Amino acid sequence: MRFIQFILSVYLVQFSGNPLVRANAVKVNKQSRWFLTTELIELKANNYFVDKTEFIHDFLVNQPKYSYLTAPPRMGKTSLLTLIGLFCNATWLEIDDSVNIIEDDRRSIEFFENTTISKNETFFKTHRNKYSVIFVDFAPLRKTTTLDSFRVNMCSVIENMVNYYGFLGICTGAKESLKEFFKKYTPGSPYCSKNFKQALQDGSVFVRMLKEALGKEVIILGDAFDSILHAYLLNDITGSEAMAYFVEFVDGLLANEENVSVDRILFVGTLNLGGILSNFIKGITHREFYHDETIGKYFGLTEQEVKNLLRDFSLEDHFRIIDDWYNGFGVLDSHLKVFNISSVVSYVQRLKSQPIIPSESFSALIGLKPLFTDHRIRLNCH
Numbered sequence: 582m583r584f585i586q587f588i589l590s591v592y593l594v595q596f597s598g599n600p601l602v603r604a605n606a607v608k609v610n611k612q613s614r615w616f617l618t619t620e621l622i623e624l625k626a627n628n629y630f631v632d633k634t635e636f637i638h639d640f641l642v643n644q645p646k647y648s649y650l651t652a653p654p655r656m657g658k659t660s661l662l663t664l665i666g667l668f669c670n671a672t673w674l675e676i677d678d679s680v681n682i683i684e685d686d687r688r689s690i691e692f693f694e695n696t697t698i699s700k701n702e703t704f705f706k707t708h709r710n711k712y713s714v715i716f717v718d719f720a721p722l723r724k725t726t727t728l729d730s731f732r733v734n735m736c737s738v739i740e741n742m743v744n745y746y747g748f749l750g751i752c753t754g755a756k757e758s759l760k761e762f763f764k765k766y767t768p769g770s771p772y773c774s775k776n777f778k779q780a781l782q783d784g785s786v787f788v789r790m791l792k793e794a795l796g797k798e799v800i801i802l803g804d805a806f807d808s809i810l811h812a813y814l815l816n817d818i819t820g821s822e823a824m825a826y827f828v829e830f831v832d833g834l835l836a837n838e839e840n841v842s843v844d845r846i847l848f849v850g851t852l853n854l855g856g857i858l859s860n861f862i863k864g865i866t867h868r869e870f871y872h873d874e875t876i877g878k879y880f881g882l883t884e885q886e887v888k889n890l891l892r893d894f895s896l897e898d899h900f901r902i903i904d905d906w907y908n909g910f911g912v913l914d915s916h917l918k919v920f921n922i923s924s925v926v927s928y929v930q931r932l933k934s935q936p937i938i939p940s941e942s943f944s945a946l947i948g949l950k951p952l953f954t955d956h957r958i959r960l961n962c963h
Contacts, residue, residue: 625692628893629926631886634698636661636879637668640847641708645866647835647846649806651853652870653910655923656880658849662716662802665847667692669800670714712844713797715788717742717834722808722827726816731823735830736773739780740766743787749794759790781826784833788843798844801834807850810857828861835864870912870919877912881919884909894929903928 640648652658667689689710693699718741721734743766749755750763762783765772773780788799809827835846848865858865870877882890884904891897903925909918 629890629929631882631890631922632696633657633661633879634664634668634693634696637665637698637708638701638704639875639879640665641669641845642704644845644847646844647865649848649850649854649858649865649867650870650876651807651850651867652880653921654851655921656870656910656919657922658851658880659804660922661879662804662847662849665800666714666716666802668698668709669712671710671712671795671797711797712800713791713795715742715791715799715801716745717801717803718805719803719808720805723805723811723815725809725812725823728823731812731826732774732777735826736777736780739773739783739830740768740770743783744768746791749791755794759794762786762790777826781830782833784830785836788834798842800844801846803846803848805850806848807852807854810852810854814852824857824861828857831862835862871910872913874912874915874917877915877917877919881910881922882925883917883919887920887925890925890929894933896929896932899928899932 650658693705693709699705717738719738721737722731725731725734743763747763747767750760764770788801792799809824813824835843846865853867853869855867858867868876870880884900887903888897888900891899891903903920907920907924907928909920911918
């Protein structure tokens with residue numbers, strides 16, 4: 582189970598001359614497009630939120646334009662994508678079948694209030710809600726067992742990607758070409774399965790149409806990018822056709838046509854796709870969290886972050902237990918050690934719901950752990 586279920590917030594800001602956008606619409610029948618997850622709100626409200634917002638600055642300023650970052654499961658990969666989406670995606674409101682601007686969405690400001698990223702005022706104002714973000718969840722590809730099932734799963738990936746912006750196809754003033762494009766990918770439409778090769782190329786079409794409609798630089802965030810490799814390793818898939826289709830789809834997202842550019846791309850996953858990236862998909866830089874301290878610190882929880890979290894709940898004495906039970910991942914060529922986010926947060930949550938402050942005897946028992954792992958003692962315990 583992921584630390585945070587990623588549901589990307591879709592927002593829109595004003596684009597001069599864009600017939601889809603009205604700045605001063607009559608506010609009736611309005612539907613907010615603020616899709617901040619309840620779980621994320623609760624984590625922040627209950628002090629479980631660990632500030633990793635500095636990663637947003639690193640992503641926009643220091644990271645390669647197209648990146649693939651890998652880290653073990655439950656180390657916060659989806660959470661980092663969530664933060665980027667919440668920060669970067671432009672804010673909009675749907676009113677009477679038109680897309681409208683929220684000139685100053687306080688909810689976005691309040692969510693990032695007092696975080697590291699908010700202290701960089703110039704960066705905060707320059708980049709907050711200034712992009713159109715496309716989210717691609719590759720997780721359905723894990724269920725692939727045959728070429729036919731790959732087609733079905735890949736269509737699900739494409740349809741979910743497109744439908745998040747489906748409102749653009751029904752807005753007053755939308756071009757017929759835009760309406761037709763979104764109509765092809767409405768839930769239940771047979772278009773993708775019947776026109777699979779074209780659907781694989783429609784990623785670049787989608788980027789171009791989105792830039793034209795919204796007038797914003799496009800950021801693509803891709804979760805579970807290694808899902809196809811999971812399927813190959815776990816489901817014993819043979820043949821290379823499915824992989825070729827996958828590469829074709831990703832190449833379509835990366836394709837830059839004249840006046841059409843994806844500003845940045847970030848894929849995350851668990852498995853190293855080195856051979857696939859270097860031999861088939863060009864232009865993506867792969868970085869592994871445990872080879873680079875500058876990246877590693879954003880994944881999981883550092884020792885200090887664990888101690889800070891425990892301190893917030895008056896559980897400082899529990900760090901030794903967490904360190905013994907969950908033992909962090911080491912980052913090479915550094916003193917950095919990071920802990921699994923889900924394990925630490927679940928541990929604290931369990932103590933909050935069933936407070937069990939370790940007694941001296943319990944702490945002493947934990948301290949005796951080396952005795953039970955000593956082979957000389959085990960030999961005498963028959």
